[in-house]
Amino acid sequence: MSTDPFVVVGGDAAGLSAASKFARTTADRETIVFERGRWVSYAHCGTPYFVKGEVENLTDLLSLSPEDAAERGIDLRREHEVVAVDTDAQVVTVDGPDGTFDQPYGDLLVGTGARARTEPVDGFHLDGVFKLHGLDDAGAIRAFLMDPETATVEGLGGGEYLDEERAARYLSMDPPESVAIIGGGFVGVEMAEAFSSFDIDVHLFQRSGRVLKAFGEAVGETVESHLGEQGVSLHLGEPVERLRGSDGTLEGVVCSERELDVDAVLVGIGLKPNVELVSEQVELGDSGAIATDEYGQTNVDNVYAAGDCAEMVNTVTRRPTWVPLGLPANRAGRAIGQTVAGRPEPVGEVAETAMVKAFDLECGRSGLIDLDEAREAGFDPVSKTITAGSRSGYYPGAAETTVTLVADSDSGRLLGGSIVGEDRAAVRIDIIATALAAKLTVEEFERLDLGYAPPFSPVWDPVLTAAKVLRGSIE
Amino acid sequence: MSTDPFVVVGGDAAGLSAASKFARTTADRETIVFERGRWVSYAHCGTPYFVKGEVENLTDLLSLSPEDAAERGIDLRREHEVVAVDTDAQVVTVDGPDGTFDQPYGDLLVGTGARARTEPVDGFHLDGVFKLHGLDDAGAIRAFLMDPETATVEGLGGGEYLDEERAARYLSMDPPESVAIIGGGFVGVEMAEAFSSFDIDVHLFQRSGRVLKAFGEAVGETVESHLGEQGVSLHLGEPVERLRGSDGTLEGVVCSERELDVDAVLVGIGLKPNVELVSEQVELGDSGAIATDEYGQTNVDNVYAAGDCAEMVNTVTRRPTWVPLGLPANRAGRAIGQTVAGRPEPVGEVAETAMVKAFDLECGRSGLIDLDEAREAGFDPVSKTITAGSRSGYYPGAAETTVTLVADSDSGRLLGGSIVGEDRAAVRIDIIATALAAKLTVEEFERLDLGYAPPFSPVWDPVLTAAKVLRGSIE
Incomplete structure (x- = not known):
């Protein structure tokens, strides 16, 4: 194994998760993270709540300060942009405040993230x-x-x-x-x-x-x-x-x-993956993001990619997919840090599970919901949507909860689902995400022994009610 | 198949779920439910909230009124107590307001429920x-x-x-x-x-x-x-x-x-199953409740049992267990109604998933939590407890959430878990319940692609953090 440093390009979720895990478990190899900006490891998803004023300080959104990184044994260089990668020589070229230099690497993680798309809108340069x-x-x-x-x-x-x-x-x-x-x-x-x-x-x-x-x-x-x-x-x-x-x-x-x-x-x-740095050196997938294997490695030895610039395997379709979301980036980064440290760990799969708050509404989604996409992935999808109470009807605060479930009518397998409502709706998507990872059928899902207590759920949780209705339509 | 009526003893969750399902799908056989009391199909779990005053009327707690039952084609006889069962002749003896009579049955469901234990407390007869x-x-x-x-x-x-x-x-x-x-x-x-x-x-x-x-x-x-x-x-x-x-x-x-x-x-x-009516006719399990097979049938042909008087199979231990809870009773009743109607449907298993509200706290449990019980069931259990925020740390309202996970250290399989906290803690137990039904390992659980949004969950949901820590202790 190389004794050259583990070099990470990009100091955000994937990059710093990998660096932290690696530095914690490997004493005899340096961990260097190059970040072209000044901010590192911040919570993208928290920014709307900063604008709203629910989060007071911008720095509250930092998950790891540069000082924390140093304490973990990470050599974090902000305002250092990696401008070239030579995967044969295993060297990156870096533009920093003190000039340009070459940095050899033993292993390289490309965690360059994504950028917000603006190009279709003419006039983006205007003030305001x-x-x-x-x-x-x-x-x-x-x-x-x-x-x-x-x-x-x-x-x-x-x-x-x-x-x-x-x-x-x-x-x-x-x-x-x-x-x-x-x-x-x-x-x-x-x-x-x-x-x-x-x-x-x-x-x-x-x-x-x-x-x-x-x-x-x-x-x-x-x-x-x-x-x-x-x-x-x-x-x-x-x-x-x-x-x-x-x-x-x-x-x-x-x-x-x-x-x-x-x-x-x-x-x-929407977003666009930042792949320009390595697009000549490593293979990109159909999505335009960097193709990776189950350990997050690109087609080039010792070069990994994770986070918003990389593809991962979709739990339901088994195909490479590009899902720029927080947990997969953190999970893949952490796994790669461990793999590079010598204990191979799969990066896991993505079900595109997501939650979003819209004023008082909680929304969740996981897996395949669009029937055309499901057909395109080789399934024969059937879908049902129900609305049910979030709690026992007699208990105050029960809120209408709308659940959509999609299944493959041939195998009965659950393919995806969504949920929306004002009372604990979003967290319920995790039940569906877990069922997707386990490849449960609708029949198995319907029989799940979920919890029941009047303040939190009716006897049949809305997700089970949806499963009952969907199963009825398959059989 | 018999043309004699489907007779149900007990007009609560299991009994009326079965009767409803049967009556809906079977036009040519009567459905008769005998209930010894005046109340039918009420929400046991709602009674504390009636006492508290959050539920206004006792009748708000009824899930199905006698009129609803009649509309569904159920012949519901309240204040009718079944006092004897002859499983050879397929006849029950009923004490009703107009005297005692015999009622032949084609299929019988014993849904006699449970009663609250009072006997260890001397003085229970006192006013107050x-x-x-x-x-x-x-x-x-x-x-x-x-x-x-x-x-x-x-x-x-x-x-x-x-x-x-x-x-x-x-x-x-x-x-x-x-x-x-x-x-x-x-x-x-x-x-x-x-x-x-x-x-x-x-x-x-x-x-x-x-x-x-x-x-x-x-x-x-x-x-x-x-x-x-x-x-x-x-x-x-x-x-x-x-x-x-x-x-x-x-x-x-x-x-x-x-x-x-x-x-x-x-x-x-605690509770005690009401089995006296049939304890000479059908086999009881070690728990003292009625033993049943995967379709809820007792050891006697055409005699089923479900709800708080019957055993079900535990998802984790695969052993018969007695769990007097609402969802299993409803699920088993419904399945038996369908089975008796000629479309066999398993009653499903129980993970003893439960939720409870304690003032501002939400609590959940599922599977095996007690290490002695886990050992007794043949596992080599290891357990970890963590406390983490329910939301991103910077988002207002994040609440300490304590998660315990238990796994078998040989196989890595998740055996059970519990959770407590003030913010959406209880519903999260359903993630664990789903993982138990799917027999996921801690490693698989740790890689679940759960949702993340600052108002609802940190990047790593507390249940995932618990899995990370538990897995670290197994390897």
């Missing part, structure tokens, strides 16, 4: 137009929303990490009275809630006719009607063609049929 | 001493707690079903200023909460040193400290020897070391 990817974006948006008379850049709690110039510029501007969110996915829905907590008009544009498309129709419909009740103006099936501005400042959004004046725009139309 | 098993008990306790100046028996919302004489007698008495609960299981803990919502002193006596013994040590400890914070006086390891009274009215409880004056006593020391 944002994406939400990283803490500097979050800081700038909150600065824009706050009252310049009373708020300060220091009040953002970004410490030494924050892009203060950008934040200060937005803080000095008049707070927006209206915002258009482009994209009705996770970021769009969470930011609709965040913006609404300020007293501004919130418009949500979604090119397709449905928000939270990955969560399926039943969740999307329920969330749309809830967003409406919360005062969000929905513009579904209405693609934004471009952003209009003058003197470099946003003035409005332009759709095919009409224009809408707004003071701010948030673009949340 | 209660068990909580059934709606008349619940009505009497609430009547006792209410102000006789303003409350009425009609206000209990018991309709035609209530034992009004008993309720009226307790309503006319001075409300208690103190209560001793004997037994720290489900009923004891739930009733501690119910009594505390009235302004009275609540004492909880538990013979063993621990409340909620079935939930394991970590849950018990957490609940005890919470009960204390809520003002409940705990008397652990202090067995009540007898109840003291004069003129037929309770005056206090007597322990070995001392006495305590109280105005009311609730005895909640």
